[in-house]
Amino acid sequence: MITAKQITKSFDTLNVLKGIDLEIRKGEIVSIVGPSGAGKTTLLQIIGTLDKPDTGNILYDNTDVGRLSDKDLAAFRNKNIGFVFQFHQLLPEFTSLENVMIPALIGKVKLSEAEKSAKEILDFLGLTDRMSHKPNELSGGEKQRVAVARSLINKPSVIFADEPSGSLDTHNKEELHKLFFDLRTELNQTFVIVTHDEQLAQSTDRIIHMTDGVIVS
Numbered sequence: 001m002i003t004a005k006q007i008t009k010s011f012d013t014l015n016v017l018k019g020i021d022l023e024i025r026k027g028e029i030v031s032i033v034g035p036s037g038a039g040k041t042t043l044l045q046i047i048g049t050l051d052k053p054d055t056g057n058i059l060y061d062n063t064d065v066g067r068l069s070d071k072d073l074a075a076f077r078n079k080n081i082g083f084v085f086q087f088h089q090l091l092p093e094f095t096s097l098e099n100v101m102i103p104a105l106i107g108k109v110k111l112s113e114a115e116k117s118a119k120e121i122l123d124f125l126g127l128t129d130r131m132s133h134k135p136n137e138l139s140g141g142e143k144q145r146v147a148v149a150r151s152l153i154n155k156p157s158v159i160f161a162d163e164p165s166g167s168l169d170t171h172n173k174e175e176l177h178k179l180f181f182d183l184r185t186e187l188n189q190t191f192v193i194v195t196h197d198e199q200l201a202q203s204t205d206r207i208i209h210m211t212d213g214v215i216v217s
Contacts, residue, residue, distance in 0.1 A: 002158065007046060017046070018214050024192055028206065033210070037212075048077075049073055079156070082103075083159070090143060091135075095131065096134075096142075101153065125145045148176075162194045165197055
């Protein structure tokens, strides 16, 4: 589904990625692990089209995203890719429902359809009674579930998660991890997860170990 070929990335004189080859299959839950500075987040951002490599190619099925214009790439990202970050990145002035609707509205989905889809996803994630609440009225676990709902709204091919449980307590961490696997079962959702959480990594289908900008196993 996703193929990365010979991806390199440098910042000034620092070589962060040194020729990464990687394949992600549909419906797979993959974790990327390694010490701080190994290049995990940089790789995630590049595969997720948030940043561009210095050299190499990234293909989503038959689409070489490096050949897309900035406008077409933004549209491709909105439609095909979801993101979950460590600190949820919800907009504080909007309700849970509104936060989840935003990617759909950016993708020019009708307001009524975006609202219907957002309500269905929030209900599926057990957040029916939290739809009208703003982020400061939610627990840490609820915020992350809203962030997951937002990542799902456009039915993406893949969800990239960067330390998604890093700010959660043990109970909410376990709930979030279970949610990922439930979504894979229910929706055949693909996940690529950068994590330091050994328990989460060990439960994924495949662990990719990185050190000093290369995949070592």
